[in-house]
Amino acid sequence: MFTKKLELFFLAVIIIAILVLSKNYYDNYMFSTNDIPESYKKRIVDKEQEVLQLMQSNYGFSFRVPIIVTDKFKGRLYGITAYKNGEIKIYLNKKVMQESMDYMVDSVIAHEYAHALIFKLGMRDREKDGHSKEWQEACEKLGGVNCEQYVNSQDVVMGKLPF
Ligand SMILES: [Zn+2]
Structure with missing residues (x-):
């Protein structure tokens, strides 16, 4: 029994x-x-809204750039800011999103938006692969976390994307 x-x-x-x-x-x-879950989309959109409001209050203007979530990334890059023919786009790596969504929202979005802002201001500095003092300041003003450190320095792309 x-x-x-x-x-x-x-x-x-x-x-x-x-x-x-x-x-x-x-x-x-x-x-x-x-496609990514609705909850992820909402977090990205909400964060973008926050970044744009900070841009408005710190710089007196704001502009949106397309944020494209894609699984075509190779390697463990979180995001890329691409500048091509005067157009700026931010790409986020869908492959690492599920495990790193908090990092994506807290750090990556403002980090990439800061690159976009530097491009927009016409300050195309090549210093430290685009991670200059000016970039760091912009990253902090846009509400980024850990703007003094960055995981990968290959996230600024001029011209052809690596995928
Ligand atoms: Zn960067």
Whole structure:
């Protein structure tokens, strides 16, 4: 009788484990093949709004640039600011979003917007791959976190994108 109960117990544990695993698999699957979840979109849009308000109050003007979420990134870059034919675009890496959404919102969006602002102001400095004192100041004024440090310095692209 006791063994029977134990068997049932283990069977239940196994079934629950399988359910949890399939749920995780399903979530990952949904994320990599479909558009990003609404909650992520909302966080990006809200943050952009915050950055634009800070730009308005600190610089007296604000401008939006397209934010494109893509899974075409190679490597672990979080974002790219691209400048091509006078047009500025920000690309965010969809592949690292699920695990690093907080970092994306708190640091990356303002970081890339600061690059966009430097381009817009016509200060195309090549110093430290675009991470000059002026950029750092802009990053801080736009509400970025950790503007004194950056993970990858290859996030400013002039001309052709690396993907
Ligand atoms: Zn950068």
